[in-house]
Amino acid sequence: MKKPTLASLAAELKVSRQTVSNVLNFPDRVRPETRRRVQEAIDRAGYMPSAAARALRNQKAMVLGLRLSDPRNGISGSFMDGFTHALVTLADKQGYRVVLFPATTKAEEVDKLVELRRTLAIDACVLTDTWIDDDRPAQLLELGVPFAAFGRPWDATDHGRWVDVDGRAGAREAALYLRSLGHERIGFMGWSDGSPVGRDRMAGWKEALGLSDAEALDLVLESDDTVADGAANMSLLLGRGVTAAVCASDSLALGAHTVNRRRGRHGVSLVGFDNTPVAQAVGLASMRQPVADVARIVLDKVLQQLDDEDSAQDGVLLAPSLVTREPEG
Amino acid sequence: MKKPTLASLAAELKVSRQTVSNVLNFPDRVRPETRRRVQEAIDRAGYMPSAAARALRNQKAMVLGLRLSDPRNGISGSFMDGFTHALVTLADKQGYRVVLFPATTKAEEVDKLVELRRTLAIDACVLTDTWIDDDRPAQLLELGVPFAAFGRPWDATDHGRWVDVDGRAGAREAALYLRSLGHERIGFMGWSDGSPVGRDRMAGWKEALGLSDAEALDLVLESDDTVADGAANMSLLLGRGVTAAVCASDSLALGAHTVNRRRGRHGVSLVGFDNTPVAQAVGLASMRQPVADVARIVLDKVLQQLDDEDSAQDGVLLAPSLVTREPEG
Known part of the structure; x- marks a missing residue:
């Protein structure tokens, strides 16, 4: 027919x-x-008017754009995949679908978003992985592409709507927890890529312990976000008399844990970040990020703009929470 | 302007x-x-004609639909996320975007796909997680929604285009590898949900070792796909004199590994499935599934249909490959 x-x-x-x-x-x-x-x-x-016909008439696609996050190691990556899951599920309840596209640079991401918006393939978009001097928010504002970001603008100027997790507060809590266990030399294992998220977490650790720059220098090691680097740096920190460490990620914490385990009862205490399935599996303490809340508020901020272009440009900082665990043997 | x-x-x-x-x-x-x-x-x-205008004229959305996979534990889930990453990246090179949507049942998935296709919001779709008596392929064929599946039709009839990984061959290879290490009592840890993928892997293990049904019964334990169940079942298998095990997933293998580790040098040898980042991290042998090849062929099969409705309905079975590792202490 x-x-x-x-x-x-x-x-x-x-x-x-x-x-x-x-x-x-x-x-x-x-x-x-x-x-x-x-x-x-x-x-x-x-009979049903086609999505295309409705889009032409209403100028609305009922679709949100989201750049596919770069593949990371599957441990830390599970957190961004969790965000995507939550966003797609919540958007669906509002009648919106999420279209994924890849981009190798932030400039390419903006180009693609502008194109998708100009051709009415999306109504708005969600940004992730905000960085220092990140041009995307200012560009999208200027080009009229509605958006909200998971991740704050890390420079002084406050562009657009965003939701972020307060990693600094999280690292503070992690450090104070380790101190409450009786540890005095508590190290920090971070990322060497200059990530503002990593720097923020390091600042929280340093703050909680009241360390001078010189004291901190001796207790910090930065590397790629891999299990192998976590293991190598844990060995180095052990040589510096560290008995506990805050780790910027569960990948690093897992690496530290593998070194740790060989030392049996004399192992260091660790707190990772993201409360990934791996941390649950091996019994690592970790800071849980409220991923579903982040997705919900990001979506609210996006959809508000579609109703009201002049909705407030502001940001929301959510607190992570400590999940403690007994490491398995 | x-x-x-x-x-x-x-x-x-x-x-x-x-x-x-x-x-x-x-x-x-x-x-x-x-x-x-x-x-x-x-x-x-x-000036650029809008996506909506082009869709109306060409009746083409340049979008493929993909149901968001159910959130699983983050260990096994990383494999489906890897497939999504590969599919989105490859589709983009052909000018196609991928739209994600949730569905709680297979019937709801079909309803949404039919609706998306009828409204020209998608041109075609990709199915995953095929099951026994899975109605989706036959329904989509009847309703004229072009698709290809990652996962074979598990019933006798051969519906539509599909790509799958030969888990039976993979489990065979895993079992023979463990035998080559000198093991004689090699167990199998599977899923209790009746998954055809799990059954297929179990059949490969049984085949490789030439076990009778009675012999196999003593060496198999099935459970949910969790680390905790993997640990519990490993303990039981150890009580039955097992010295090695093929595990249907890396989650189960990781659970088995945690029991194992407590036994030091007397631990059992394990092979998991999916070669997840966790397996890499803790040094577990695992069967690697060729996820990028699966995504590439699925995409080819989808796009072929858009050029030629009568393109061959057939399936492709790809072989997984064994990745061996030395477990870390």
Whole structure:
């Protein structure tokens, strides 16, 4: 059977196309009797205006754009995948779908978003992985692409709407927890990529312990976010008399844990970040990020703009929470 | 500046809208001189037909639908996230985006796909997690929604286009590897959910070792796909004199590994499935699934149908490969 169209329905019912269209979009404009007759035919035929036709008319795609996060090691990556899951599920409840696309640079991401928006393929977008001197928020604001970011603007100027997790407060809590266990030399294992998230977490650790720059220098090691680097740096920190460590990620904490385990009862105490399944599996303490809350508020901020372009540009900082665990043997 | 439209461009150039449209879509129909003049104005104005307008004209969305996989434990889940990453990246190179949507049942998934296709929001879709008596392939074929599946049809009838990984061959290889290490009592840790993938892997293990049903029964334990269940079942298998085990997943293998480690040099040898980052991290042997190849062939099979509705309905089975590792202390 050929798919019914506005035109074929109108011909079949001997009414104008405008009448069929009105029944779908402005039923009040059509006499009840005609409305009923047209609606019955529509139901019978299974006719539905296409997404394309509706997008043209409403200028709305009911789709949000999201750049596919770079593949990371699967341990830390599980956190961004959790965010994507939460966002897609919550957006669906509001009638929005999420379209994923890859981009190798932030500039390419902006180009693609502008193009998707200009062609009405998306209504708005969600940014992640904000960085220092991140041009994306300012550019999207200027180019009129509605967005909200998971991640604060790390420079002084406050661009757009965002939600972030207070990693500094989280690292503070982690350090104070380790101190409460009786540890005095508590190290920090961070990232060597200059990540503002990593720097923020390091600042929280340093703050909680009241360390001078010189004291901190001796207790910090930075590396790539890998299990192997976590293991290597744990060995180095052990040589410096460290008995506990705050780790910027569960990947690093898992690496530290593997060194640790060989030392049996004399192992160091660790707190990781993200409360990943791996941390749960091997019994590592970790800071849990409220990923579903982040997704919910990001989505709210995006959709608010679609209703009201002038909705407030502001940010929300959510607190992570410590999950303690007994390491398995 | 107001966004240029077909109409505003036509007015500016004093040509018909049809002429502007022809320059965009059928340049051969326009005299070279006019074509040049219109094209210059289009370039200058940055005019682009909207995705909605193009979809209406071409009946093509350049979007593929993909149901968001159920959140699993983050260990095994990393494999499906890897597939999504590969698919989105490869599709982008062909000009296609991937739209994600949630569904709580297979019936809801089909309903949403049919709706997305009927409204021209997607051109085709990708199925995952095929099951025994899975109605989706037959339904989508009947309803005319082009698709390819990652996962074979597990019933006798061969519906649609699919790509799968030969888990039976993988489990065979894993079992023979453990035997080559000198093990004689090699157990199997599987899933209790009746998953055809799990059953297939168990069949491969049994086959490789030439076990009778009675012999196999003593060496198999099935459970949920969790680290805790893996640990509990490993303890039970140790009580039955098992010295090595093929595990249907890295989650189960990691659980087994935690029990194992407590036994030091007397631990059992393990092979997991999926070669997840966790297996890499803790030094577990695992069967690697060729996820990028799966995504590439699934995409080929989807796009072929868009060019040729009658492209062959067939399936491709890819072999996994064993990655061996020395467990860390």
